Amino acid sequence: MRAKELYLHTSNRIESLAERLVEVSREDPLQGLLEQETVMTLNPGMARWLRFQIARSLGVSFGWEFPFPGKFFQSIFAGFEPTHPETGILDENSARWELFDILDNLEDRPEFALLNRYSEPSSARRLQLASRLAWLYDQYLLYRPESITDWESGRDSNDWQAEIWRRLCERAFPNTGRPQHIARIWQQLKASDPNHIRPDSARWPSRISVFGVSSLPPLYLDIL
Structure with missing residues (x-):
């Protein structure tokens, strides 16, 4: 297995970055016959545009996948066993309805x-608030993970955000609440003995x- 390396390509023209991405795939093709090039993008529009640019250069865009950050990093964590769970993932959409x-x-x-x-005047306003809170908690997970784990430990008992989060966890995960x-x-991985972590790199x-991304949450950068 070759050593993992990080390369940074910059340009003020996104077309040039797309061309460089294709060049890299040509100069250093993946070894596995069924392996796919994995390109993380931030939105469907960028993924569609990039797929079109690749097809223009290569004739086809078969063998390329364009996951968004949530799905992408979930797959990265899937390489850690037994730390990564098969269940227990709280996504923003399901959180909205619980909230x-x-x-x-x-x-x-x-x-x-x-x-x-x-929220009392109408269910529409309640749904709007629930959607906003679901998004806010998702941002907390990425940008203020320590606050989330503190809330789950019972701290900030008078903070309504902490109380709502704990109730959300209890409803979504009645067996553990965690x-x-x-x-x-990520905190479990950082606290673990590196000798006891058995990543399944396969x-x-x-x-x-990572294409067309100007910034990422610190937690994502740590993982990369």
């Missing part, structure tokens, strides 16, 4: 007064390209 129900059943407590006042989200898995792509 919608939680908001509909909040007690009349001072810390919930603002939430109740906003979902194996990306922040927790589950990882041979080459990973």
